[in-house]
Amino acid sequence: MREGPVARRLLRLVTALVLAFLLAPMVAVILLSFSPTELLALPPRGFSLRWYGELLDSARWMLAMKNSFVVAGATTVVATLLGTAAAVGLQLGRFRGKAVLVTILTLPMVTPYIVTAAAMFFAYSLVGLTGSLPGLVLAHTVVAVPFVVVSVLATLQTFDATLLRAAASLGASPATALIRIVVPNIWPGIAAGAIFAFATSLDEFVITLFMAGPGQFTLPRQMYASVREFLSPTILAAATMLFLCSLLFLLVSEALRVRAERRGRA
Amino acid sequence: MRRTNWLAALLIAPLMLLILGSFLLPVGFALFTAVADREVAATLPRTRAALAAWDGVGLPPEPAFAAMAQELGQALEDRRIGDMAQRLNFERTGMRGLLLRTARAAGRLEAPYAASMVALDARWGEGDTWLLVQRAGGPVTPLYLLRAMDLQRAPGGGVQAVAAEEALYRQLFWRTLGISLAVTALCVLLAYPVAYTIAKLSAPWSAVALMLVLIPFWSSVLVRSTAWFVLLQREGPVNQAMMALGLIDAPVQVVGTRIAVVVALVHVLLPFAVLPMHSVMKRLDGIYLRAAASLGANGVQRFLRVYLPMSMPGVLAGAAMVFLLAVGMYTAPALVGGDRDQMVAWFIAYFMNREVNWGMAAALSAYLLAMTGAAIGLARVLTGGVATIGGRA
Incomplete structure (x- = not known):
């Protein structure tokens, strides 16, 4: 559709403003995290890595960082293995009710996190899984695995079954064919799912709020606890690091998508 | 064909079990908790049994009073009175105080309990108190689903709005x-x-x-x-x-x-x-x-x-x-x-x-x-x- 030059300029202006609104908070947080003082003033008066130093010196923050990466790593491994297997099974099988199975396996995506968190807290406390890292990994796997299933299923659509x-x-044998033929052909989908699973676990907050004791605090949980206590720029340094991780995941997943699109066209 | 389906089932099963065990069952359990009424049945089983035969008119018979006094005293001693007291107090404010007071005095109460409990606290002489306990016997209750819509059970049956200051x-x-x-x-x-x-x-x-x-x-x-x-x-x-x-x-x-x-x-x-x-x-x-x-x-x-x-x-x-x-x-x-x-x-x-x-x-x-x-x-x-x-x- 063609719009007049005035309308087009107006649309571009609105778009620029909305994009600025989307990005400004993150830019501000990054700038403030390098502030030499505790004052949250923009533009920053100087540049310092002081708050990053405090982050690395703090036993609580370091434990949170370690927990975050241990839980996200374990979640990614379990979710990727189970999710990929299930997606391949869904593609291979010739039975009715497949759509129902996919809906069930992806239900955690559309269930409000607070409901999932409350339900898991009820049930996991009965079997002693609350306040433990394995319990947290299990909970994160449930909310991360649908992304792996969806991503791998999408890649499988382009897989040539005659192979x-x-x-x-x-x-x-079927097992050999799976490992030597299917997996090498769909790995961009698997990798994209794995990255989304890692990012989901690393950023997850609501379920962790219920399931984690002080010994299992992850970075988002520790951030929330610290915001409640005292608003120090250390929190912004942690936020910046989490944000940079997200940015890295976005770039890798976009690279994978572009690659998969080229493959699909070839 | 058959072999492929077996392989497919084998591949889907682990994730299905994981989702079933750590998501669907917990959510189902949570939804059941919205209507479950377990506390009174767990803490006052004999009182509940004695109240089962009561027609709700006037006051329940003496065995219900006796069971209530003994079970309250025992529950306080075993430190498991809290959940039940909270459950009844949620439906009617003041029940926690009544139950704890009676439990603490349980050792001093004497038969006939219908007389000594009413002497301790006049609320035991009100049919409404006992109806509340009888209705809380489980296994299910609409209490929470009603309250989450600012409703409650009316004394004579049916549903009514909660008091304006409690509506939320x-x-x-x-x-x-x-x-x-x-x-x-x-x-x-x-x-x-x-x-x-x-x-x-x-x-x-x-x-x-x-x-x-x-x-x-x-x-x-x-x-x-x-x-x-x-x-x-x-x-x-x-x-x-x-x-x-x-x-x-x-x-x-x-x-x-x-x-x-x-x-x-x-x-x-x-x-x-x-x-x-x-x-x-x-x-x-x-x-x-x-x-x-x-x-x-x-x-x-x-x-x-x-x-x-x-x-x-x-x-x-x-x-x-x-x-x-x-x-x-x-x-x-x-x-x-x-x-x-x-x-x-x-x-x-x-x-x-x-x-x-x-x-x-x-x-x-x-x-x-x-x-x-x-x-x-x-x-x-x-x-x-x-x-x-x-x-x-």
Whole structure:
């Protein structure tokens, strides 16, 4: 559709303003995290890594960082293995009710996190899984795994099933065919799902709020606890680090998407 | 064929078991907790049995009094009176005091208990007290689901509204719905021109602009809510900027207001509106617009009668996604909102962590699930079955 030059300029102005609104808070947080003083003033008066130093010196923040990466790492491994297997199974199987299965497996995506968190807290406390890292990994896996399933299923749509018949005719067992033929063909989807799973776990806050005791605090949980106590720029340094992780994940996942699109076209 | 299906089942089974055991069963258990009535049956089993035969007229027979006195004393000694006292106190204020007082005096009470208990506290001589205990015998109760709608059972049967000063939840649901709808409307209004412009931009710029939408989409809700908490402080950058521009004379309190909640929620959820709109608009075929133009439609007509209806599936998907995430949102309002801006999610956390009233937490969760289910259903009907995607929030 063609719009007049005035309308077009107006639209671009609105778009620029909205994009600025979306990004400004993060830019401000990054700038403030390098502030040499505790004053939250913009523009910053000087540049200092003081708050990053405090972060690295604090036993609480370091424990939170360690917990975050341990939980996100374990969540990613479990979610990627189970999610990929299930997606391949869903694609291979010839039975009715597949749509129902996909809906069930992706229910945690559309359930409000607060409901999931409360329900898990009820149930996990009965079996002693609250206040433990394995319990936290299990909870994070539930909310992260649907992204792996969806991502791998999407890549499988472009997978040529005749390759499997060719492998079978050459004497490969189904398991061999899976590992040697299917996985190498769909790895961008698996990797994209794994990154989303890692990011989901690293950023997850509501479920962690219920499930984690002080010994299992993750970075978001520690940030929340610190905001409640005293608003120090240390929190902004932690926020900046989490933000940079998200940025890295975004770039990698975009690179994977571009790669998959080229593959799909070829 | 058969062998393939076996392999498929084997591949799906582990995840299915995980989701079943650590998600579906817990959610099912939580929903059952919304109607479960376990405390009285667990703590006062003999009293419950003695009351089962009572017709509710006048006062129950002596064995019920005797069982109540003995079981209360025993429960206090074993330190398991708390849950039951809380359960009955929730339905009628003052019950905790009565039960604890009676439990402490249980050793001194003598038969006939119908006389000595009434002498201790006149409330044991009221049929209503005993009816309350009888009805709390389980296994299920509508108490929590009713209370979450500001309703209660009337003494003579039926349902009535709770006293005006105790009413809280209907207002809470209206507030949650109001904030969510306002945020959804704002997101759609802001996202539409953005998605439109990005879809129209030429090659490198459209990718850059889309990236700028994806950056907040990927960064955590807590980080972004914390950012707003910092920016909106009294001495924070937003106040400083507004004072420098001469818009205000003195810093204004923004954190803890409804405005802060709406701003933070719009910021957190806006990408969820832009992305589905953009993916629909990107694929819109210009041929219909050219056809409309050749038939003499002007720009406004082409937009209103051709472009807007064709982009509607994206608008609806985005609106559904934003609404779905907004009604269940805990993080952003908890950080930047005041006590009077909190939504259903905050009260679920409140009943879980502070009141330890799992029945109310479960009842509110059930209604919240119903709201999200209705939103998903409505979006599916309106978009003709296009599934809404989930998001991280």
